[in-house]
Amino acid sequence: MALPAPDRPASPRALLAVYGLFLLSGLTIGTWTARIPAIKERLALGDGELSLGLLGIAAGAIAGMQIVGRLIDRFGSRRVVIPAALTQGFVLVLPAYVPNLPALALALFVMGLSNGSLDVAMNANAVVVERAYGRTLMGSFHAVFSIGGFLGAAIGGLFAHAAVDAGRTFLSCGLLIMALAVVSTRWAMRDDPADAGPAAAGTGEGTAGPAPAARLPRGVLFLGVLAFCCLVGEGTATDWSSVYLVESLGSTPGAGAAAYAAFAVMMTAGRFAGDRLAGLLGPARLVRCCGLVASGGLALAVLGGGQVTGIVGFALFGTGLSCTIPQVFSAAGHRDPAQAGRALARVASLGYAGFLAGPVLIGGASELSTLRHALLIPVVLSLFVAFAASALRAPRRAGRDAGEPAMSRS
Numbered sequence: 001m002a003l004p005a006p007d008r009p010a011s012p013r014a015l016l017a018v019y020g021l022f023l024l025s026g027l028t029i030g031t032w033t034a035r036i037p038a039i040k041e042r043l044a045l046g047d048g049e050l051s052l053g054l055l056g057i058a059a060g061a062i063a064g065m066q067i068v069g070r071l072i073d074r075f076g077s078r079r080v081v082i083p084a085a086l087t088q089g090f091v092l093v094l095p096a097y098v099p100n101l102p103a104l105a106l107a108l109f110v111m112g113l114s115n116g117s118l119d120v121a122m123n124a125n126a127v128v129v130e131r132a133y134g135r136t137l138m139g140s141f142h143a144v145f146s147i148g149g150f151l152g153a154a155i156g157g158l159f160a161h162a163a164v165d166a167g168r169t170f171l172s173c174g175l176l177i178m179a180l181a182v183v184s185t186r187w188a189m190r191d192d193p194a195d196a197g198p199a200a201a202g203t204g205e206g207t208a209g210p211a212p213a214a215r216l217p218r219g220v221l222f223l224g225v226l227a228f229c230c231l232v233g234e235g236t237a238t239d240w241s242s243v244y245l246v247e248s249l250g251s252t253p254g255a256g257a258a259a260y261a262a263f264a265v266m267m268t269a270g271r272f273a274g275d276r277l278a279g280l281l282g283p284a285r286l287v288r289c290c291g292l293v294a295s296g297g298l299a300l301a302v303l304g305g306g307q308v309t310g311i312v313g314f315a316l317f318g319t320g321l322s323c324t325i326p327q328v329f330s331a332a333g334h335r336d337p338a339q340a341g342r343a344l345a346r347v348a349s350l351g352y353a354g355f356l357a358g359p360v361l362i363g364g365a366s367e368l369s370t371l372r373h374a375l376l377i378p379v380v381l382s383l384f385v386a387f388a389a390s391a392l393r394a395p396r397r398a399g400r401d402a403g404e405p406a407m408s409r410s
Helices: 012-034 036-042 047-075 077-086 088-097 101-133 138-161 166-187 198-203 220-248 253-281 283-304 307-322 324-335 337-368 376-387
Strands: 002-004 406-408
Touching: 012 036, 012 077, 012 088, 012 101, 012 138, 012 166, 036 166, 047 077, 047 101, 047 337, 077 088, 077 101, 077 166, 077 337, 088 101, 088 166, 101 138, 101 324, 101 337, 138 166, 138 253, 138 324, 220 253, 220 283, 220 307, 220 324, 220 337, 220 376, 253 283, 253 307, 253 324, 283 307, 283 324, 283 376, 307 324, 307 376, 324 337, 337 376
Parallel strands: none
Antiparallel strands: 002 406
């Protein structure tokens, strides 16, 4: 795949704005996750009732992703990212003051709608900044999202330790998130759909955005399949890594927590390194190598049978998964700049579905066999990603064949 040569000056503020957007999105999710037990206790919900309530945030996120793609292609990512970012602090507060389960599900649907919209819009604006800089930056953006999640969880945990209720926790963090949103949206790079680039010009859609019936660029759906496979693995590690070490390997709870911590830390570190590696290897080769590392790492955790191999294996699994989603999102956004919003919405929706389905899939498979055997499913999916990595290479366009300047990424 290739990035077009920069067509406008690259603003450091625009770069910082994208970092701010990814940071505040992670803060929102991390803070909410840390205080779920407090919400559960306040509403006296059982596990099954809480699960029903949490479906609201999943449904809202997928709905937001579907709606926002066309809006981005029509109005530009900056105009869409502004309301999506500014509402994050507000929607975080809502679940703390609902009176019952139906109200909680509705509040979480609104939160998911806002966060899903921001997810697609900030990735679309990240693609705009990548084009302005002429190089891959998506890995570091996603790393900052992970850091935001850690910070949000840490802040929420500190408030919980101090016996501060969820309402005041969310109000305090919401103010911080809103401040970040104000600065980030003010500095965000403007993008005019009329300047969507050569791809739009080639289809006669350069001045009005893609027609409602326009087909997505070739290969976008398959990029979504790769995102689904990767996020099945991420969801699996999030929900089952500690359980596997404790229940299947007989490890202590501390070692179980260390397995997920190793996974999360290596995923964040790998994303910071991913942009440089993508420049050296190209996205397709990088994703191929990462798929092999992820598959080998989880296989080590599953087949090694020991506490140390379990922790090391999940660390390698996180390393392998770290660069894949950022590169898939970047490839989708650059496939056709005139339809970046719709492409990212499709890929993000399929990826999010994988994150939700992964833990359920592993749980069902473990009921039929064992958890150790069930964890071989992400091993196979990671291998599939490795062998299908060539899908990240963009199809050659007529403009490029005629001599369009580009910066090689593959």
